[in-house]
Each structure stands twice: as C-alpha cells, then as structure tokens.
Amino acid sequence: MNKQWILRKRPEGMPDASTWSLESKPIPEPGEGEVLVQQHYISLDPAMRGWMNDAKSYIPPVELGAVMRAGSVGKVIKSNNHPKLKEGDFVSGWGGVQQYTVTDGENWYPVDPALAPLPMYIGTLGMPGMTAYFGILREGKIKEGDVVLVSGAAGAVGSIVGQIAKIKGCRVVGIAGGAAKCKYVVEELGFDAAIDYKSEDIYDALKRECPKGIDVYFDNVGGEILDAALARLRMRARVVICGAISQYNNRENVRGPKNYLSLLVNRASMKGMIVFDYAADYGKAAQEMGQWLKEGKLKSKEDIYEGIENFPETFTRLFTGEKMGKLVLKVLEE
Numbered sequence: 001m002n003k004q005w006i007l008r009k010r011p012e013g014m015p016d017a018s019t020w021s022l023e024s025k026p027i028p029e030p031g032e033g034e035v036l037v038q039q040h041y042i043s044l045d046p047a048m049r050g051w052m053n054d055a056k057s058y059i060p061p062v063e064l065g066a067v068m069r070a071g072s073v074g075k076v077i078k079s080n081n082h083p084k085l086k087e088g089d090f091v092s093g094w095g096g097v098q099q100y101t102v103t104d105g106e107n108w109y110p111v112d113p114a115l116a117p118l119p120m121y122i123g124t125l126g127m128p129g130m131t132a133y134f135g136i137l138r139e140g141k142i143k144e145g146d147v148v149l150v151s152g153a154a155g156a157v158g159s160i161v162g163q164i165a166k167i168k169g170c171r172v173v174g175i176a177g178g179a180a181k182c183k184y185v186v187e188e189l190g191f192d193a194a195i196d197y198k199s200e201d202i203y204d205a206l207k208r209e210c211p212k213g214i215d216v217y218f219d220n221v222g223g224e225i226l227d228a229a230l231a232r233l234r235m236r237a238r239v240v241i242c243g244a245i246s247q248y249n250n251r252e253n254v255r256g257p258k259n260y261l262s263l264l265v266n267r268a269s270m271k272g273m274i275v276f277d278y279a280a281d282y283g284k285a286a287q288e289m290g291q292w293l294k295e296g297k298l299k300s301k302e303d304i305y306e307g308i309e310n311f312p313e314t315f316t317r318l319f320t321g322e323k324m325g326k327l328v329l330k331v332l333e334e
Helices: 047-051 118-122 127-139 158-167 179-188 204-207 223-230 261-265 275-295 308-317
Strands: 002-007 019-023 036-043 072-080 090-093 100-103 109-110 148-153 171-176 194-198 214-219 231-239 269-272 303-304 326-330
Touching: 002 308, 019 308, 036 090, 036 118, 072 118, 090 118, 118 303, 118 326, 127 158, 127 214, 127 231, 127 275, 148 158, 148 223, 158 171, 158 214, 171 179, 179 194, 194 204, 204 223, 214 223, 223 231, 231 261, 303 308, 308 326
Parallel strands: 148 171, 148 214, 171 194, 214 231, 231 269, 303 326
Antiparallel strands: 002 019, 036 072, 036 100, 036 326, 072 090, 090 109
8 A cells, every 4th residue: 555645735834744645545557658756755845835825926835635745755566558668767756645646757756865865865965955056156256255144044054055055265154043953064074153033133143243244144034033134234245045944834024124224224145046047057966066075065954754654743843943964754665
C-alpha cells in the first residue's frame, strides 16, 4: 500500500493534523512511458504553507483532496518503456508527501547517491541550495567586501546564503533564534557574527554588528526583522525577498514594511525572487556547489526525522524553530 497525506482543508493560522488525512491506497502502476518511484525522503519547506492557500501566487495552490505537494528523492523501481529512466535509477522531483509516485519524468532529475547522500539532493543540492545560490549571487549581486545580513541564518536557505557570501569575500552577519543556532552559524558555518532575535533588541544588535550599514539583506522572515534591516541600509543596497516565515500563519493581514522609505533615501532596491526562474541553470549551480562541498568550503546539514505518519508534527518544526538546517522526512519503510 501507498501511504499518502491528502490536503483536506485550507488552514487558518498554523496547520495541524486535521489539515490533512493520512490514507493508504494501492501502489500505482506506471503507464506507457512512465516510471514508478519508491520515495526515500521528502523535503519539508516553508513554501509549502503558502501552497495550501487558495490565493494567487507563483504556483497554483494544492487542490483539496490532492496529495500534499513536496519535493522528494527516491528510486525508480519500475519503468514502463521510459526513454531515459530505468529501474534502479535514483531521481529527485516533485513526488508529494507519499511513499510511491508515478511520473512521466517531467521535472525529475537523476541523482547519484555515490557522490552525495540522498537527502542532500533535496537540500543543499536541491531547491533550497538553488534558492540560496541564485538569490545571493544573481539577485543580491554580492561583491568582495560587502556587508551581508541573512535572516533565518540557521535554516536550509539562510545557512547556504551566508556560506556563499563568505566564499565570495563578504562580511556576513546572521540572524537566528536561540544561542545554539547563533553558535552554530558562527562556529560551524563561519559567519562573522550572529544576532539572537529572541534575546536581544534587533535594532541595537544591528547597530553593533553592522555599524556602517548593510549592503545586502537576504530576507527569509519578513516582519519586524525586515523593518530593522531596512533602517540600516547603505547606499545602493540590495534587499532580496526570499520568504516571510514570520507572516505565513497570520490570522490577520500580512504586516508590510514600515521603513520602506529607506529604499528611496539610499537609492536601494528590494526584489522578490523565485528559484523556478533559474531552472535552466540548476546544473551549473549544482556543479559549482558540489565543488565547494568537496573542497570543504561549504557545509551541508540535514535534520532528518522518520516515519510518514509523523509528517504533520515534523512539518510544524519549520515554524517553531525546532530544527537545524534542512528539514527532511524519511518515508521509506525498510
């Protein structure tokens, strides 16, 4: 049987177990030109919260009654005359929160577990890593000597953003929640400094760590932290809007920036970025990041939990902060 989580209602505020239902259905058979993938790991990402809303976005919402959308990595266990994928191949794509999926191979990519652990292909070498790479290099346009501020610095995207900025010769300040996470980004990832938004005033901390201002702010959280960063922008600074996790479960209206006039005063820019816009260059980015990993310049951390039955409670870790690095759920039953 194929265990799968089905979206049953559109949540208001934080999703809970009643948002989905766990169902078991017969393992599907691939049609002509299709393959059956046995999924090993599911990627849990903040963007999934937005996909549950029936609202205009960069991607259609998950339909009620459909398998919850998610990135995944697994193994082809049956191929019905697929032109490229054969039994035994490992692949990564959009398999959803379930144990098996059938696909024609569109938007699925072969991966090699001999080169990197499978969870890394839905983390540093997957969508979060691609988001970090293109967000800080193409949109942030960093250059050596820039002061780069990263929120969500211990998370899947922020941790990679900061490390890439260090590789490129920037001073990097991370914002994270709690002493353990701040210690992690400085001592393990090599950030120059970290700010604990849970225990110190964010405005005072930014004055201390970025006394001359910020050249690039990579925003994963929105809200008050975005406001504080805007107040510290330098001339021609760039603000990259990647996410706003502090706002995703709001029951009231999303809080917009109060200090946006700083963009005018400093001739700065603020731009949203969606990783799918760079799909044509994923291969190039993965190759360069793979080399950084090999050289020890880039570190990857996956926080892995087990059991498809534990999806709802594991998913909430994205918003409670009870995780470090990339959140992954193992759904393969040995």
